[in-house]
Amino acid sequence: MCCSHNITEKDLQPGVQDASYLSRIKGMQFFDPHVHMTSRTTDDYQAMADAGVVALIEPAFWLGQPRTGVDTFRDYYSSLIGWERFRSSQFGIKHYCTIGLNSREANNEVLAEQVMEILPLFIYKEGVVGVGEIGFDDQTAAEEKYYRLQLELAREAGLPVQIHTPHRDKKRGTTRSMDIALEHGLDPAMVIVDHNNEETVKEVLDRGFWAAFTIYPFTKMGNERMVDIVKQYGTERIMVNSAADWGISDPLAVPKTAALMKEQGIADDAIKIVTYQNAIAAFGQSGQINEADFAAVKEIDQSQKFSGNTVLRGGQQPRIDKDSIIIR
Amino acid sequence: MSHFQPDRVLLEILKQNISDEAYSWLLEKSASGKVSFNTTFVTIPRKTGKKNLVITQSQQDLLAAYVPGFTVNHWLTDRLARVWLLLQADNSDKEKYVRQIENLFLAAEVNELVALYSALPLLAFPEVWTARCSEGIRSNIGDVLEAIMCRNPYPAAYLSDPAWNQLVMKAFFTEKPVEEIVGLDKRANKDLALILRDYAHERWAAHRTVNPQIWRCVGKFIDEALLPGIEKLTISENVFDREAAALACNDSSYTPAKQLLDTIPVLKSAIQSGTLTWDLLALKMKENVLQS
Structure with a gap:
C-alpha cells in the first residue's frame, strides 16, 4: 500500500520501458502469491502472462477507503471467486484467492461482526487457498480480536493463513502475530508471514513459519535487497510476491526479481523455489492448488475447440496492437 | 425429499462416477437437513473431484424423456452432484425453499453458478x-452464460419473449454455439428477427463478420423489410452465408423469398435432398473452425 516517502526529482521523471530482462527468464514459470488484481488493468494481466506468471493469489484486502456495509464485503468476496477469477482466466493465468477481514476494517466492530458471520460462506469455496490477509495494522484491541477469531476459523477449516504485517512498529507486530498464531494452536507450517524484511526474516524462519517478501517500490522491499536475502538465507520457506495494488507498485515484481537473481548468479533451481514452488507448497496445503490447472487455463481455446464448440467461447482475449493509432 | 423422477437417474449416474466414500458422504449430508445444506453444496468438489461423467445411452434417454432437452452429457462430476443436491432441498414451504436457493446464487462462485x-x-x-434466469443472461462470464444458453431447456420453456430475445442476441454476440440453444427454432419471433437483422447490418457497417446462423431465426419472418439483407447474403463470398440465405428463403412462405431461392438452384436442390440443413450447416462451420 502506498504511503509518503522520500521522493526525489528523479523519481518523478517519465520512465523508459526496457523489456530485455524478459529474455533472461524466457521459459520460466512464476507464481505470484500476493497480488490485488481487482485494482489492475488488462494490460497488467497481459504483461504478467507474457513474463511467465502462470498463477497468482489475490488476498482479500482494504480497497483504499473503508466499506460501510456488509453487502459490499459480500460482493467483494464474490468478485474474487467470480468475476476476477474469470477475468484472469482470459489471459491464461490461474487465479486463486484468500478470504478474510483485513486489519484496518477490523476496527469498525459493528461491521466486523457482520463480516465474520459471512466469512464461513466463502472460505470453503473452490480455489480459496487460505484465510487472508489478516493480522495487524495499527495493533489495536479490535484488530487483535478479529485476528484471533479468524485464526480459529482457519484452524477449523484446515486452511493456511496469510498474515499481513504492519508498516509501523513492524518488528514487534510481526513477533506478536506469530505469538498469537502459536497460542491458537496453529502449525507454523500453515502460516505465511508476509511483507518481511531484513529485520524480521530471521525470527520468522527460525520459528518455522513461511517468510514472504513483497517487492514493492519505496515502501517495502527492493529486489536487490531480495537477492541478498536469498544469498544469505537460502531458499527454504522463502517466497517472493508483488502485492501490486492501487498504489505505485509493479505486477511484474516476481519475474523481474527472478531476472535479477539470474543476473546475479543465483541458480535456476533456487529461483524456481522462491518464485514458484514454495508458494505452491505453502498454499497448496489447502488442497485447492493443482499445477495441472495452470496449463489447462492456458489452453482454454484449444480445449474448447476440441470439445467441438466455437473458438472464443469465453476464451482468451484477442491481442491488440498497442503501437498502432488505429483501433478496430 | 425428491419432487422429480430425474433425481433417481442422476443419483444412479453419480454412484457410477464418484468414489464410494464421496457417494456415502453426499447421501449422509443430504439427509442431515438444512443446517449443512449450504456447506455441502460448496464443499462438493473436494469430495467428488472433477471428472468427465460416463453415462449410458439408456440413462440419457430416460433424462430426455423426463425433461425434454435436458442432458448431463459433458458435465463434470461436481456439477452433477450439486444439481442432485439441489433437488433434495425441502420444498414444502415455497417461500423458504426459494429463499434458500436464492441465497446460494448470491454467494456463488463460477462453478456453483454453472450448477445452479x-x-x-x-x-x-x-x-x-x-x-x-434473466439476471444470469446479464452475466459476462462465458461458462455461466453457456450453462443457461446451451443444452438447457429452461429458458425456452419459461422466459418471456423479450428475455428470450436477449438470450439469443447475447448468444450470438458472445459467440456461443447457438445450435445448442434448446428451442431456438420454436421460439423464433418477428421482434427477434428484426433485432438480429439490425445487428447483422451493424456488423457489416463495421466490416465485421456475421454468424450465418443468425438467419435461422429470421427465415420465417422474411418480408419486404427483411428481404434486402437476405439478397445481400446470396451473393456473399462466404459459402456459409449463401447456404444460410438459401435455408432462410426455404423457411419463408413469402413469394419474393421463394423466387430468390430459385436463383440459387444448386443450394435449393441440396435443401430438397436433405444434404443442406441448419444443423448440417452448424456442423460444417464447427469443423471449419477446427481446421482453421
Missing part, C-alpha cells in the same frame, strides 16, 4: 426462476 443455472429446469416452482 443448470438445475433450473429441474427445480420446483419453475415459474419463480424467470427473473433469476
Whole structure:
C-alpha cells in the first residue's frame, strides 16, 4: 500500500520501458502469491502472462477507503471467486484467492461482526487457498480480536493463513502475530508471514513459519535487497510476491526479481523455489492448488475447440496492437 | 425429499462416477437437513473431484424423456452432484425453499453458478426462476452464460419473449454455439428477427463478420423489410452465408423469398435432398473452425 516517502526529482521523471530482462527468464514459470488484481488493468494481466506468471493469489484486502456495509464485503468476496477469477482466466493465468477481514476494517466492530458471520460462506469455496490477509495494522484491541477469531476459523477449516504485517512498529507486530498464531494452536507450517524484511526474516524462519517478501517500490522491499536475502538465507520457506495494488507498485515484481537473481548468479533451481514452488507448497496445503490447472487455463481455446464448440467461447482475449493509432 | 423422477437417474449416474466414500458422504449430508445444506453444496468438489461423467445411452434417454432437452452429457462430476443436491432441498414451504436457493446464487462462485443455472429446469416452482434466469443472461462470464444458453431447456420453456430475445442476441454476440440453444427454432419471433437483422447490418457497417446462423431465426419472418439483407447474403463470398440465405428463403412462405431461392438452384436442390440443413450447416462451420 502506498504511503509518503522520500521522493526525489528523479523519481518523478517519465520512465523508459526496457523489456530485455524478459529474455533472461524466457521459459520460466512464476507464481505470484500476493497480488490485488481487482485494482489492475488488462494490460497488467497481459504483461504478467507474457513474463511467465502462470498463477497468482489475490488476498482479500482494504480497497483504499473503508466499506460501510456488509453487502459490499459480500460482493467483494464474490468478485474474487467470480468475476476476477474469470477475468484472469482470459489471459491464461490461474487465479486463486484468500478470504478474510483485513486489519484496518477490523476496527469498525459493528461491521466486523457482520463480516465474520459471512466469512464461513466463502472460505470453503473452490480455489480459496487460505484465510487472508489478516493480522495487524495499527495493533489495536479490535484488530487483535478479529485476528484471533479468524485464526480459529482457519484452524477449523484446515486452511493456511496469510498474515499481513504492519508498516509501523513492524518488528514487534510481526513477533506478536506469530505469538498469537502459536497460542491458537496453529502449525507454523500453515502460516505465511508476509511483507518481511531484513529485520524480521530471521525470527520468522527460525520459528518455522513461511517468510514472504513483497517487492514493492519505496515502501517495502527492493529486489536487490531480495537477492541478498536469498544469498544469505537460502531458499527454504522463502517466497517472493508483488502485492501490486492501487498504489505505485509493479505486477511484474516476481519475474523481474527472478531476472535479477539470474543476473546475479543465483541458480535456476533456487529461483524456481522462491518464485514458484514454495508458494505452491505453502498454499497448496489447502488442497485447492493443482499445477495441472495452470496449463489447462492456458489452453482454454484449444480445449474448447476440441470439445467441438466455437473458438472464443469465453476464451482468451484477442491481442491488440498497442503501437498502432488505429483501433478496430 | 425428491419432487422429480430425474433425481433417481442422476443419483444412479453419480454412484457410477464418484468414489464410494464421496457417494456415502453426499447421501449422509443430504439427509442431515438444512443446517449443512449450504456447506455441502460448496464443499462438493473436494469430495467428488472433477471428472468427465460416463453415462449410458439408456440413462440419457430416460433424462430426455423426463425433461425434454435436458442432458448431463459433458458435465463434470461436481456439477452433477450439486444439481442432485439441489433437488433434495425441502420444498414444502415455497417461500423458504426459494429463499434458500436464492441465497446460494448470491454467494456463488463460477462453478456453483454453472450448477445452479443448470438445475433450473429441474427445480420446483419453475415459474419463480424467470427473473433469476434473466439476471444470469446479464452475466459476462462465458461458462455461466453457456450453462443457461446451451443444452438447457429452461429458458425456452419459461422466459418471456423479450428475455428470450436477449438470450439469443447475447448468444450470438458472445459467440456461443447457438445450435445448442434448446428451442431456438420454436421460439423464433418477428421482434427477434428484426433485432438480429439490425445487428447483422451493424456488423457489416463495421466490416465485421456475421454468424450465418443468425438467419435461422429470421427465415420465417422474411418480408419486404427483411428481404434486402437476405439478397445481400446470396451473393456473399462466404459459402456459409449463401447456404444460410438459401435455408432462410426455404423457411419463408413469402413469394419474393421463394423466387430468390430459385436463383440459387444448386443450394435449393441440396435443401430438397436433405444434404443442406441448419444443423448440417452448424456442423460444417464447427469443423471449419477446427481446421482453421
